Amino acid sequence: MGTVLVGGFFLLLALSFPIGFALGIATMAAIWTHGGLPMSLLAQRTLVGVDSYALLAIPFFILAGNLMNGGGITSRIIDLANALVGRFRGGLALTSVLAAMIFSGLSGSAAADASALGKVLIPAMKRQGYPGGFAAALMASACVNGPIIPPSIPLVIYGLSAGKGVSIIALFLGGIVPGILLGVALMVAAYWISVRRDYPVARAVPLREIPKLVPPALWALMMPVIILVGVVGGVVTVTESATVAVVYAGFVGFFIYRELSLRSVWPILVQTALDTALVTFIIALSSGFGWLLAVSGMPRAVAAWIASISADPTIILAMINLFLLVIGIFMEPLPALFILIPVLVPVVQAVGIDLVHFGLVMVFNLCLGLITPPVGILLYICANFASVKLEEESRELGPFLLAGLLVLALISFVPSAVLWLPRVLIGYGA
Numbered sequence: 218m219g220t221v222l223v224g225g226f227f228l229l230l231a232l233s234f235p236i237g238f239a240l241g242i243a244t245m246a247a248i249w250t251h252g253g254l255p256m257s258l259l260a261q262r263t264l265v266g267v268d269s270y271a272l273l274a275i276p277f278f279i280l281a282g283n284l285m286n287g288g289g290i291t292s293r294i295i296d297l298a299n300a301l302v303g304r305f306r307g308g309l310a311l312t313s314v315l316a317a318m319i320f321s322g323l324s325g326s327a328a329a330d331a332s333a334l335g336k337v338l339i340p341a342m343k344r345q346g347y348p349g350g351f352a353a354a355l356m357a358s359a360c361v362n363g364p365i366i367p368p369s370i371p372l373v374i375y376g377l378s379a380g381k382g383v384s385i386i387a388l389f390l391g392g393i394v395p396g397i398l399l400g401v402a403l404m405v406a407a408y409w410i411s412v413r414r415d416y417p418v419a420r421a422v423p424l425r426e427i428p429k430l431v432p433p434a435l436w437a438l439m440m441p442v443i444i445l446v447g448v449v450g451g452v453v454t455v456t457e458s459a460t461v462a463v464v465y466a467g468f469v470g471f472f473i474y475r476e477l478s479l480r481s482v483w484p485i486l487v488q489t490a491l492d493t494a495l496v497t498f499i500i501a502l503s504s505g506f507g508w509l510l511a512v513s514g515m516p517r518a519v520a521a522w523i524a525s526i527s528a529d530p531t532i533i534l535a536m537i538n539l540f541l542l543v544i545g546i547f548m549e550p551l552p553a554l555f556i557l558i559p560v561l562v563p564v565v566q567a568v569g570i571d572l573v574h575f576g577l578v579m580v581f582n583l584c585l586g587l588i589t590p591p592v593g594i595l596l597y598i599c600a601n602f603a604s605v606k607l608e609e610e611s612r613e614l615g616p617f618l619l620a621g622l623l624v625l626a627l628i629s630f631v632p633s634a635v636l637w638l639p640r641v642l643i644g645y646g647a
Contacts, residue, residue, distance in 0.1 A: 219513030222247040222506065226556075236552045237495075240502040247509050259505050266504025267497055269377065270456060276493040277459030278368050281440075281466045282326055283485045283492075286333045288470025288477045290437045294319050295337065297434040300422040302404070307411020308419035309345055310355055311404050313338045317359035318366065318400040319434075322441035326370065326492075327363035327587055331356065331598040339602040345417050350613040351410070353603035357588050357595035357610070358403055358617035364550065364584050365577075366396035368444055368462070370496070371550050371584070373455065375576045378507075378558045385455045386448050387573045387639040394638055395581055395628045402620035410616060436469045449642055496551065503555035511559050523564050530568045534575075534629050537561060538582055545586020549594065553583050571646070573639065574632045581628060585621050588614060 225246045229239035241259070248254045298315040305311055316338065320330050335356045342352035364371045367389035376385035410416075422430075444462055447453040453461060470477030523533060544553050557579075565575045587595045590611055600610045628634045639645035 218247050218251045218509065219515040221250050222509055222513065223515070226506070230547065236549065237498045237502050240499070240506045240552065240555075244502065244505045244509060247513075262505035262508050263501045266501045272377070272497075272500065274373055274456040274459040275370055275496055276489065277456075277463050278370060278373075279326070279492045279496075280485070280489040281368075281459065281462035282329050283489050284463065284466035284470055284477065284482075285437065285440065286329060287481060287485050288466065289474035290469075291320075291333050291337060293430075293434040293474075294437060295334075297430045299419060300427045300430050303419035303422065305408065306418055307408055307416040309338070309342050310347065310351075310407040310411055310416065312419070313342065313352075313356055314359045314400055314403045314407060317356070318362055318396065319438065321360075321362040321366040321396060322368075322438075327360045327584065327595055328598060330360040330363040331595050334360070335599050335602040339599060343603065345419075347416060348613070349603035349605040350609035353596070353599035353605055353610040354588075354613035354617055355403070355407055356602075357593070357599040358614070358621065359400070360595055360599075361584050361587055361621060362396050362399055365392050365399065365581055367392050367441065368459070369580070371554060371580045372576065374500075374551060374554050375558065375580060378555065379562050379572055379576060383572050383576065384639075384643075384645065386643060387645045388576050389445065389448065389455075390639040390642055390645075391573050391577045391635040392580075394634055395577055395624060398624045398627065398634070399581075399621060402624050403617055406616040406620045436473050440465055440469075499552055499555070503552065507555060507559050510556070515560070517563070519560050519564070524567060528568060530565075530570050531630060533564065533568050534570060534578070537564070538578070538625065538629055541579060541582040542585065545583045546589045548583075548586070550580065550583040550586065553586075554579070571632060571636065573645065574628075574635045577635045578625070578629050581625055585618070585625065588618060588621075 222243055225243035226239050229242055230236070234242070244259055245256070248256055248258055295312065295316050298319065299308070299312040302308060302311040302315055313334070316334055317330055320334060339349075339352045339356055343349055369389065369392055372388040372392060373385055376383045376388050440462060443465060444458045447461060448455055448458050467477070523536065526536070527533060541553075541557070544557070561579070562572065562575075566572065587593050590596060590607060596607060596610055596614075600607050603610070636646065
């Protein structure tokens with residue numbers, strides 16, 4: 218049954234079936250070939266997969282991000298980022314990375330960040346003389362931070378799927394340092410390239426003017442702070458914090474920035490419904506797939522095989538990282554999480570790896586797949602804004618992908634890079 222399930226899934230992916238349909242059809246095929254299971258199991262597990270109060274956080278975080286995207290936040294964040302780092306060589310490239318770091322704390326979605334920032338910053342970089350391939354590769358790499366810095370939809374999915382002992386609050390806090398490290402690493406890479414190629418320096422904003430740019434952007438910067446303070450302080454749950462984010466985003470868009478109107482809200486609601494439907498469809502159909510995978514005994518077999526190679530947590534984590542990097546080339550993060558969490562969590566538990574630490578490593582690793590051909594969706598989004606071919610963009614990708622891999626190695630083998638903040642703020646693991 219496991220062979221039909223997994224083999225059928227990858228065969229359907231190779232035939233270009235959408236992820237959700239590939240999950241559902243592979244599950245149906247496995248039930249049919251087993252013979253002892255009713256086909257109604259698929260419907261039953263599909264309903265169970267979405268019957269979770271905690272999943273309400275996903276549509277609300279998506280809506281909050283879309284409201285902030287449409288509410289005038291982009292230009293204010295770019296102005297502030299440019300004032301802080303634009304004065305250095307390759308200033309607009311550095312501004313792009315810093316703006317993506319800030320924006321990541323609002324949307325929780327890499328694709329949303331790339332769409333909102335890319336359509337402004339990539340053409341601006343091209344006008345200043347940056348090659349289109351460089352601008353697209355840099356922007357795509359910077360937007361990997363979307364699902365790392367909280368709020369993060371993949372971290373919510375991991376927390377719900379990995380077991381009741383995994384704290385989503387700890388996962389959110391654990392994502393802050395890796396997100397900052399990735400942003401700094403990308404800025405170092407962009408600066409190094411800019412110096413070598415003599416890219417332009419943006420007009421330096423006088424230091425006395427920088428404080429004037431902070432208040433307009435402060436309302437946007439406060440949203441992730443409100444979410445984290447509310448959750449960490451026990452005022453709201455993660456699900457409730459998502460609704461608070463929606464109310465806050467609406468208030469800022471309507472009454473502070475005044476760039477939202479009743480007419481503009483309707484397209485935002487439609488886009489949110491479409492985004493939510495896509496995620497929920499995958500979640501629902503992955504439930505039956507995951508249940509059959511567990512029943513087939515494949516996770517136990519994989520765990521036993523890995524354990525037979527080594528019991529050293531460092532070696533195990535290195536092997537899993539290599540495996541995930543390959544998977545990320547062919548599969549997007551969300552379906553990969555649903556399929557691989559039941560397989561890999563027992564393995565890392567058996568060798569004593571902390572599940573919050575592993576969750577950040579897993580999500581970070583799979584998100585790097587967003588900038589690896591041929592499936593990397595961020596590459597396609599940014600190449601479109603730059604009006605360049607994927608091949609041209611991919612040639613510029615090397616230094617930025619290397620920066621991401623170095624950060625991945627750091628958070629993998631130095632667990633305190635992930636766990637330090639959860640331990641300090643909520644006493645995690647004490």
